[in-house]
Amino acid sequence: MVPQFPPLIAQLRQLAQGYRGFHTPGHQRGRGAPASLRAWWGEAVFTADLAEIPGLDNLGQPEGILRSAQARVAEIFGAEHTWFLVNGATAGVLASLLAVHRENGCVILPRHVHQSVIHGLILTGAKPIFILPEWDAQQQVWGGIDPEKLTAILASKNHSSINALVLNSPTYKGVCGAVAECIEIAHKYNIPVIVDEAHGAHFPFHPQLPDSALTLGADVVIHSTHKVLTSLTQSALLHQQGNRISPQRISQCLRLVQSSSPSYLLLASLVAMAEQMAEQAETLFDQLLTQLTWFIPAINYIPGFSTLKINADQIGFTAQDPTRLVIQTQELGVTGFMLDELLHEQYKITAEFPDYGDLTFILSPSHTEADLQIFVQALQEISTNRPAQPLTALPPLPAVTEAVMSPREAFFAPQRMLPWREAVGKTCATMVSPYPPGIPILLPGEWIAPEVVDYLQEIDRLGGQVVGVEIDQTIAVVSNW
Ligand SMILES: Cc1ncc(COP(=O)(O)O)c(C=O)c1O
Structure with a gap:
């Protein structure tokens, strides 16, 4: 069956052949591409790698096919406006911090933000007001911030100098904080809320997944769609709603941090991913969630391994992404780093993120039952062959020191x-x-x-x-x- 081509992709296909190009990129629709890559990738990748030629559009100031494609993706994700990002979620974080910046202003943020947020502070000069997120000592995992700590800061600070509240939810390990409460508190002071939902780009698409910050009323939400959905690496989305942050300002700031030669391969992958979600998300995530009903108990049954299960009654631990698998390894007497190496070297299974006491994996609808069974078998073998030995505990985190300069x-x-x-x-x-x-x-x-x-x-x-x-x-x- 021939798939339906969304307008941007149909246009790229049409422009890919029949023209004699005298423009960038220099490989000229693959004719001059290195033979090694042509042999591996084929012609199609190169013919689709077009610049902003007539019939395409300017991502910095879209007026044609990219403008309508962004509007369609906004509709699919449930945002008022959406921008395509070609430098990862990083570009969205930087642009949103630039967009809210006022000179001598501050930003409230949890300490466990991604480095892009800190880089945004370096670029803008905004002063950070950190809130240490909640720590679950038993599970050895960070949650979100305690909304009461946010209330206390807002009650004590001159809130006119606060440019924004930044939240990081879910965390790398799939833990969602009290996003709804924090948004409500910040909005009482009319402070815009930027949610780095890089790892939760799939949240808008299934009722059994945690609520997306878009439905919870955040002003800006950033999705690293390449991490958890199906667009190409480095492609991501920035969404905006409401009137606290101006869409025009976001566009201006994105021009500061994005390339003036965006890859149409990345842009096409964003459009195709969004249409895939519009058509199939519910079915795809139903399939994955059904698989998890046997897969997660099977892992927990293996001696020495258990999966992270948060206690949603705890402050800062509101929900958990079921598609983010965190396997705790300490009981078996191995670190997450050791398990990571063993799985990769001996079983050709590659994880997302090793930590001292656990190992994190991203589960997606593209994983088959066979993939998951092989995974369980590998853990069973490792459990049988490795006698448990107690590990040294991690030292407690020292208190955050005083800032002498911004x-x-x-x-x-x-x-x-x-x-x-x-x-x-x-x-x-x-x-x-x-x-x-x-x-x-x-x-x-x-x-x-x-x-x-x-x-x-x-x-x-x-x-x-x-x-x-x-x-x-x-x-x-x-x-x-
Ligand atoms: C929480 C969080 N935010 C933002 C980013 C940046 O995303 P990207 O790699 O798409 O630029 C990451 C990347 O790991 C992340 O973990």
Whole structure:
């Protein structure tokens, strides 16, 4: 059966042949493409890789086929306006922080935001007001922020200086915070709410999935559709609704952070993905959720393994994405890093995100019953062959230190590199995030306490990764000379 082609894709197909091009891209519809890639990818990828030629549109200021395609995708996702992103959800986060920025303003945000949010603070100069998210010590997992802490901050601060509230829900491990309550609290003060729902792009499409922040009334929602839906890597969506953030301002700010030569391969993949959701989402997610009714109990039955199950009565833990599988490994006496390596090397099963005490996987409707059975068999074998041995516990996270400068001031200040130990007492000039636990332990402008360096060394010893420091264990500090 010939599939229905959405207008953008039909247009690309029509323009892909029959024209003699004298324009970018230089491979000229594949004729000049390297033979190695042509042999592997075939011709079609190159013929569809067109620039903004007549019949196509300008993503920076769409007036034709991209404008109507964005409107159609907004309708499918339930937003008032939607923009196509070709530099990942990262571009959406940066553009939305730029769009709400007013000079000398602040942004309220949880500490476990993605680095793109911190980069947005560096670009804008907004001062962060951090709220430490809730921590479930038993399950060793972060939730969202406590709405009461947000209320307390708003009651005590001059809220006219607050540019926005940023929320990060769901987390990488699929935990959703109290998004509805936080939006309601911020909106009482007319503060716009930006929700980084990068990992929840599928939420609008099935009643058994957690509510999307779009239905909960967020002003801007960012979806990394390439992570959990079917568009190509680096494609994502920014949605807006209401009147707190102007769509024109978002368009202006997106022009600051996106390429002026967006890939039509990425754009076509966004359009096709959205139509796929419009037509099939309910059936596809029904199939996946049905599979999970045997798959999750089967994993929990294997000695040594259990899957993350949040307690939804706990503050900051409102819902959980059933398609995000977090396998806890500590009972078996292996770290998530060890299990990750074992599965990849010996069973050719590749996970999404290893942590000290667990391993996270993304489950999608494209996984077949056979995939899931092979997965369970691999875990069974690993469980049988590996005797349990207690693991050293992770050290407790040291308290966040005081900010001496704003992230922007520190990032643009003169810097020098120092070994970790010698950096104690200095001002950090970069962002340092140990994985685990994936919370930035230092931001540009924060004072480097001795406990922070102890913590980094312990995480390194336990096999974790410290992102933001150099491999020779040096760190960028603000230089006073
Ligand atoms: C919570 C969160 N937000 C934003 C991003 C950025 O997404 P992208 O890789 O699509 O730029 C990520 C990426 O991992 C993320 O985990």
